[in-house]
Amino acid sequence: MSITAKEIARLAGVSRGTVDRALKDRPGISEETKKRILDIADKYDYKPNIIGKALVYSGKPIRISVILNSIGNPFFDDVKAGIFAAQEEFENYGFRISLFEFKGYDAENLVHLLDEVADESEHIILTPICDSRVEEKIRALQKQSKNIIMLSSVLEGISNALYVGCDYLKSGRIAGRITGLISGGCANLYIITGSSNHKGHAQRVEGIKEIMKKNYPSIHLVGVSESNDDDETAYLEMKDAFRNHPDIDFVYITAGGVNGTLKAVAEQKGDIRVCTFDDTEITRQALISGAVQATICQQPFEQGYYSIKSIFDTIVMKKEAQNTIHTQLSIKVDEAL
Amino acid sequence: MSITAKEIARLAGVSRGTVDRALKDRPGISEETKKRILDIADKYDYKPNIIGKALVYSGKPIRISVILNSIGNPFFDDVKAGIFAAQEEFENYGFRISLFEFKGYDAENLVHLLDEVADESEHIILTPICDSRVEEKIRALQKQSKNIIMLSSVLEGISNALYVGCDYLKSGRIAGRITGLISGGCANLYIITGSSNHKGHAQRVEGIKEIMKKNYPSIHLVGVSESNDDDETAYLEMKDAFRNHPDIDFVYITAGGVNGTLKAVAEQKGDIRVCTFDDTEITRQALISGAVQATICQQPFEQGYYSIKSIFDTIVMKKEAQNTIHTQLSIKVDEAL
DNA sequence: CTGAAAGCGCTTACAG
DNA sequence: CTGAAAGCGCTTACAG
Numbered sequence: 130m131s132i133t134a135k136e137i138a139r140l141a142g143v144s145r146g147t148v149d150r151a152l153k154d155r156p157g158i159s160e161e162t163k164k165r166i167l168d169i170a171d172k173y174d175y176k177p178n179i180i181g182k183a184l185v186y187s188g189k190p191i192r193i194s195v196i197l198n199s200i201g202n203p204f205f206d207d208v209k210a211g212i213f214a215a216q217e218e219f220e221n222y223g224f225r226i227s228l229f230e231f232k233g234y235d236a237e238n239l240v241h242l243l244d245e246v247a248d249e250s251e252h253i254i255l256t257p258i259c260d261s262r263v264e265e266k267i268r269a270l271q272k273q274s275k276n277i278i279m280l281s282s283v284l285e286g287i288s289n290a291l292y293v294g295c296d297y298l299k300s301g302r303i304a305g306r307i308t309g310l311i312s313g314g315c316a317n318l319y320i321i322t323g324s325s326n327h328k329g330h331a332q333r334v335e336g337i338k339e340i341m342k343k344n345y346p347s348i349h350l351v352g353v354s355e356s357n358d359d360d361e362t363a364y365l366e367m368k369d370a371f372r373n374h375p376d377i378d379f380v381y382i383t384a385g386g387v388n389g390t391l392k393a394v395a396e397q398k399g400d401i402r403v404c405t406f407d408d409t410e411i412t413r414q415a416l417i418s419g420a421v422q423a424t425i426c427q428q429p430f431e432q433g434y435y436s437i438k439s440i441f442d443t444i445v446m447k448k449e450a451q452n453t454i455h456t457q458l459s460i461k462v463d464e465a466l
Numbered sequence: 467m468s469i470t471a472k473e474i475a476r477l478a479g480v481s482r483g484t485v486d487r488a489l490k491d492r493p494g495i496s497e498e499t500k501k502r503i504l505d506i507a508d509k510y511d512y513k514p515n516i517i518g519k520a521l522v523y524s525g526k527p528i529r530i531s532v533i534l535n536s537i538g539n540p541f542f543d544d545v546k547a548g549i550f551a552a553q554e555e556f557e558n559y560g561f562r563i564s565l566f567e568f569k570g571y572d573a574e575n576l577v578h579l580l581d582e583v584a585d586e587s588e589h590i591i592l593t594p595i596c597d598s599r600v601e602e603k604i605r606a607l608q609k610q611s612k613n614i615i616m617l618s619s620v621l622e623g624i625s626n627a628l629y630v631g632c633d634y635l636k637s638g639r640i641a642g643r644i645t646g647l648i649s650g651g652c653a654n655l656y657i658i659t660g661s662s663n664h665k666g667h668a669q670r671v672e673g674i675k676e677i678m679k680k681n682y683p684s685i686h687l688v689g690v691s692e693s694n695d696d697d698e699t700a701y702l703e704m705k706d707a708f709r710n711h712p713d714i715d716f717v718y719i720t721a722g723g724v725n726g727t728l729k730a731v732a733e734q735k736g737d738i739r740v741c742t743f744d745d746t747e748i749t750r751q752a753l754i755s756g757a758v759q760a761t762i763c764q765q766p767f768e769q770g771y772y773s774i775k776s777i778f779d780t781i782v783m784k785k786e787a788q789n790t791i792h793t794q795l796s797i798k799v800d801e802a803l
Numbered sequence: 804c805t806g807a808a809a810g811c812g813c814t815t816a817c818a819g
Numbered sequence: 820c821t822g823a824a825a826g827c828g829c830t831t832a833c834a835g
Contacts, residue, residue, distance in 0.1 A: 159821090184517050423797075470829090486829085520811090523829095
């Protein structure tokens with residue numbers, strides 16, 4: 130129960146306004162009264178009451194635009210749920226959130242959307258696309274002192290922007306460890322990844338390789354294919370892999386294309402272990418049916434929630450800005466659903 | 467951006483006080499003005515601003531006592547961290563939290579502490595102990611309309627109380643599934659559990675057995691011992707088990723006594739897999755050294771945080787009271803630390 | 804049955 | 820250099 134500014138004023142024998150000048154380091158106050166006030170504030174551990182503050186600012190909305198390439202991608206359902214939860218929680222603090230969704234990885238599309246929202250928002254949360262035009266646009270917006278937050282994926286060329294999402298390299302290492310544990314350290318492994326244009330997907334493959342090299346000399350990485358998150362492509366790639374390597378007995382799917390891959394695995398018959406990423410309707414069904422043994426989750430709800438909460442923390446709570454919020458990575462099996 | 471009570475007053479041509487009477491269903495208002503006001507509130511989707519509300523109530527503290535048998539139990543470090551985080555977040559809403567810690571499972575101790583805090587708190591969060599005296603005391607406090615919240619473990623004999631913690635039976639099932647996956651479906655399994663007086667520990671064993679029965683006919687459960695969360699006991703029990711069953715090749719530790727168990731396993735030599743529960747300093751070290759393959763975590767930070775947040779949600783946000791908040795269960799391997 | 808006022812802790816624009 | 824006042828959205832005690 131810290132002291133209020135009003136009480137400080139009484140103790141110092143001055144008005145509320147003067148106390149405010151001292152605390153905020155505003156001009157128009159003599160050095161001695163300022164010192165007297167700050168000493169009292171210090172002594173009684175004054176911390177401004179955020180509710181009093183929030184009430185004042187509730188008139189001036191904090192405008193936030195969220196741009197996600199989420200259309201057709203079930204991963205983002207929970208991300209959006211987290212955003213909506215935060216929206217409800219912080220509504221009374223003046224948070225005004227607009228959500229824009231698009232499909233795919235077209236950089237022009239994203240740049241266009243950024244242009245559209247720029248004028249009417251001080252905070253822009255987006256799932257960035259790895260493209261120089263996107264990077265340039267983000268840097269331009271930062272110059273206009275827009276607060277940029279990257280959600281669920283990250284551009285390494287951007288500084289002074291918060292990233293909220295998982296540690297992709299680490300998630301790959303975990304995948305490698307699971308592969309080792311479930312296979313008993315001996316397997317012919319095939320990886321179906323999303324796109325090499327998605328930095329995160331590439332890092333996952335890298336992480337798996339790293340662990341294989343370090344710990345599992347008897348696991349042979351037969352090959353890696355890209356599905357571009359498309360089931361048909363995944364199916365054809367996996368079919369092809371089995372044709373050339375009938376001894377594949379472990380498949381890791383690092384991104385989308387799960388159903389296509391599983392179809393090819395089912396047709397192949399034999400005891401083939403499969404692991405995936407994320408907890409979507411598709412992976413849940415596959416876990417329950419036994420087609421998939423384990424999946425690595427990255428807390429999508431929390432990603433959405435914290436992307437908004439970070440704004441609350443810096444603006445309202447005046448906490449220092451972070452540059453990374455890594456959500457937890459955890460392994461789930463069927464019984465955990 | 468919902469309408470304010472002030473605007474409703476203006477639209478209805480009445481004073482703020484009258485609007486309040488209508489909204490709160492308080493006496494002293496004619497049916498027709500009431501209806502007129504409620505219609506306007508409805509039309510503009512009026513929702514009271516919690517910040518305005520909170521400021522009024524910040525004078526009347528919400529007193530919360532937290533009683534944990536956490537002394538000497540590192541699991542509770544994160545639980546406490548979650549409580550402290552919530553304390554900071556809700557301080558300005560008038561939340562006054564006092565923490566009381568004790569050691570062990572002595573019911574008298576807990577009853578005594580409950581007596582002590584009862585007069586000075588409307589909300590009591592505790593780690594309950596399975597004992598009729600505790601149950602009676604809790605029921606008596608509920609009769610005095612104290613809000614009781616059970617944290618991290620649960621008494622099934624108590625109703626009208628929120629439980630915040632993991633689903634122990636489910637966590638046991640997950641343990642069973644891990645055992646199956648890592649062993650390749652073939653093992654001689656031994657379980658070191660905490661205490662049969664701890665309902666949760668018993669449920670974990672039950673969950674493991676259930677999965678073995680359903681899915682893994684070739685995993686043989688050699689035996690179960692109780693460590694009472696004590697390393698020395700765990701060591702002796704495990705030694706004894708190896709003496710009688712030298713073929714044990716998988717050990718599941720469902721509670722404490724991890725170091726003692728691991729010591730016996732190390733002395734036994736051979737390729738013995740070990741899995742545990744929770745992410746404490748001890749299990750982390752064991753995961754990193756490779757002595758333990760995987761551990762099941764139950765979000766202790768969130769347990770602490772949500773036990774307080776639930777009070778905020780019902781008192782301030784006026785959300786309906788829940789009776790269970792199950793935190794997520796997830797598997798972690800060394801690379802996830 | 805209804806209104807006017809004071810107050811929760813803060814900020815800001817204005818007056819002296 | 821300092822103070823007094825109005826206002827954010829709400830609640831509550833009091834006056835009519």
